[in-house]
Amino acid sequence: MNPAMTVVVLALIWAAITGTFSGLNLLLGGAIGILAVLLLRRSLGPPRRFRQLRNIASLTVLFLYELGASAVRVAIVVLTPDLKSALQPAIIAFPLTVKSDAEITLLANLITLTPGTLSVDVSEDRSLLYVHALAFGTREGLIADIAGGFEAKVREVYS
Amino acid sequence: MIVDIATYAGCLLLLLGALFSLVAAIGVVRLPDLFTRMHAASKAGAVGGGLVLLAVALLCFDVGVAMRAIIGVVFLLLTTPVSAHLLAKASYRTSGQYRVNMVVDELKSKSSQNHRA
Amino acid sequence: MSAADILSWSTLIALIILGLALLISVVRIIIGPTLGDRVLALDLMTVIAMGLVGTIAIRTGLMLYLDIAIALALLGFLATVALARYIMSRAATQPDDAP
Structure with missing residues (x-):
């Protein structure tokens, strides 16, 4: 714009x-x-091309869907009678491929509002984003999930 | 007719928002450590507050007020993760007691090697 | 039941649920072992209070309340950021402050 x-x-x-x-x-x-x-x-920053509106819209739709899913999932976790088995908290280092401040900020915000993840910290050299997971499955699964979902979309928006 | 449908939808959104807020509050009390509590407060809380504001937008039948409510929702969704992130970062450095709950903690193993919980 | 009846009942129920949520989050403010827990509960409280004010806006039809709700959300965000920075600066001056 x-x-x-x-x-x-x-x-x-x-x-x-x-x-x-x-x-x-x-x-x-x-x-x-x-x-x-x-x-x-x-x-x-420099003016942006108008074509990217489509990417932004697609990111927004994905985000709204994930936001609803995450709220429902947190609600289910909170209301399970047996909390100990439902929870497996962990902090995972997620390797960032996006580099600029704006991209990292957007990605961190999106991660916080999506199912089971919360961004905690960014390492000094901006290569790692520390993500807190509510129900930890496997490290690779979580990382692949973020890299294939939001990070790809964020990179499209800022490309 | 369309007014009735908007009213029903608004009431549904309002009750859903209130229930999500309640779930967030229960979660903040029930969950065992600060970070899991933060999940409840940031996600369920933001969705609850946002749904109530959307209900206001639907039930006021006034374009200006509806726009203001929707901008309020956007604002809420922008600020909640920022404050949650800041709080998580700040309290990770201060409260050591919660780290024992975690299955894996890669932030800790960065600062002090060979101390995986 | 007419639409107005349903509106009045559901706003009443929403007010009760939100009030209950407010009371429950006060529990965490009282027992919260660390400052971070209390700040988190306070943050949630402002969001719930915003929901309450929004519900009152629907119930009374006075849209002035919506501005109050949005201002409350803004205030809650600023308060949380300020308190988080305070926690961080306190940790910097007293490194071994873990209670």
Whole structure:
């Protein structure tokens, strides 16, 4: 998205939040949007192509599905009478192939909100993401799960 | 008719959200250590709060208010993992007692070798 | 039963469930052995309180409550981040603080 698009989108969000789509209100939203873009111009990065909207949408759908599944799974674990056998907590080091700050942040957030995993820490050299698992199966299975699911999608979005 | 359907759906979402919040609270009390509790609070809690806000969006019949509620949901889903992650990182360094519960702990074996639990 | 009846009953039930959840999370704040547990329970409490305020918004029809709910979510996030940073800085000054 180029800066002008960002300002337009911000103005529309402003109008939606304040609840009135009058011209003056859109103008005020646009002014605030310009201010925000000016303040953040260094961290916004280079303009992105529009084609990636499809990848973002696909990531969002996957995320919402996994979020629902994870909430149900946590609920089942919490409500089992025999907690000791249902739980196998473990911390696994997940080797990161994505490198930039934004990608790691997005991946860590997604991991936290998906079934049975919670990101705890990133190693100093950004090569490992420490993931806490609620019910630990096998190390390889968990890593393959994340690498094939979210990490691939995140890389697509940022490619 | 469509208003009735929206009302029923909103009520369903509201009750589901309340139940997920209850499950999160039960989980925070029942689960044995801080990290497993964090699973309950971050996932079930975020979904519970988000569902209640979605119910507000469905039941208010006002575009502006609905947009605000949906932006609230997005905000909740963005911030919950961040705070859970920060809290997990902070408490991993301070509370040593919970580490004994874990089957495998690769973060620990990094900092002090040959100490796998 | 009309739609309005169902709305009023389900908001009442949701209020009761959320109140119960609030009480249960207070248990963890009281017994929580470490500061991290208490902060976690407080974080959950703000989310549940947000749900309560949202339910009240539906029940009364006053959408001003929705703004309160969103502000509460924001406040809870900031409070948790601040407390986590406090836990971290306390660990840095006293390395062997494990209770």
